[in-house]
Amino acid sequence: MDVFEGIYTRRSVRDFSGMPVEKEKLQEILKAGSWAPSGLNNQPWRFAVVSGSEKRAELAGLTRYSRILLQAPVAIAVFADHSAMYNDTKDQQAIGACIQNMLLAAHALGLGAVWLGEILKNAGAVRDVLELSEHLELMAVLAVGYPDRNDQVSTRKMMPELLVKEF
């Protein structure tokens, strides 16, 4: 898939078929995430992969979007490693870049994904469920699977609203 096709046709996928995600595709998504840029190349992102339905159900209990995490065959929890961070703003941006790489990778592989942020309200509980230590801070959860439908539309602001100045 072409870079621009990927960027422009990616949608937040919230309905998944029952089809499992191949291990190789999951590895490729994580690898794509890892090739994001970061300040000083500090790579502050860490991943926890949850395919097992029991743990996924526990995560699902921590968000109002539980249906999505119950239906998607894989959840990727993305953490910031405090021991690797150097600047909150820049590290959070880098993790956003990492997530975008993973969303584009999933889309290019014929999968769909959605970026769940609301679950951050229970970041500590997610860390506990996943049995992780305190230097890892939840940044997002991605639900990943084969899309059940491909008819999502989306919109963006027009450029005159976004381009605030030109010199």
Add this chain to the structure above:
Amino acid sequence: MDVFEGIYTRRSVRDFSGMPVEKEKLQEILKAGSWAPSGLNNQPWRFAVVSGSEKRAELAGLTRYSRILLQAPVAIAVFADHSAMYNDTKDQQAIGACIQNMLLAAHALGLGAVWLGEILKNAGAVRDVLELSEHLELMAVLAVGYPDRNDQVSTRKMMPELLVKEF
């Protein structure tokens, strides 16, 4: 360019040829940025494009990487619009996703770019130079142009260090 080729071969480009950047390519880069995902689709990113050498020189005076901003034909300053934001962490991540889209787009168009974060130490002065109002907060500056060389190498941590847990 294929999505994965884009992700894996993109490098931070800090040496630029004298060739100017076509207006259409610049527009495509900004458009690609605008198609990033954001929480509640709030699209908190705003762009200021600096092609003029006078303003670019003023920006260059605000970073230790002045050589890069003097040499690159275009600088894209990326701002967060406080009037559009709803959550600092999620909005900064969204802006990171937006920046990654722009870096991938530049690369796919045969251009090169580098993400400058160090200039955030002078965020207020950058806003003043660009004559922007206080609800816009500098998030990054991208230097964009045709690469003068294509031999940059980069490295990433191996997956066992990044994948902290699997269920």
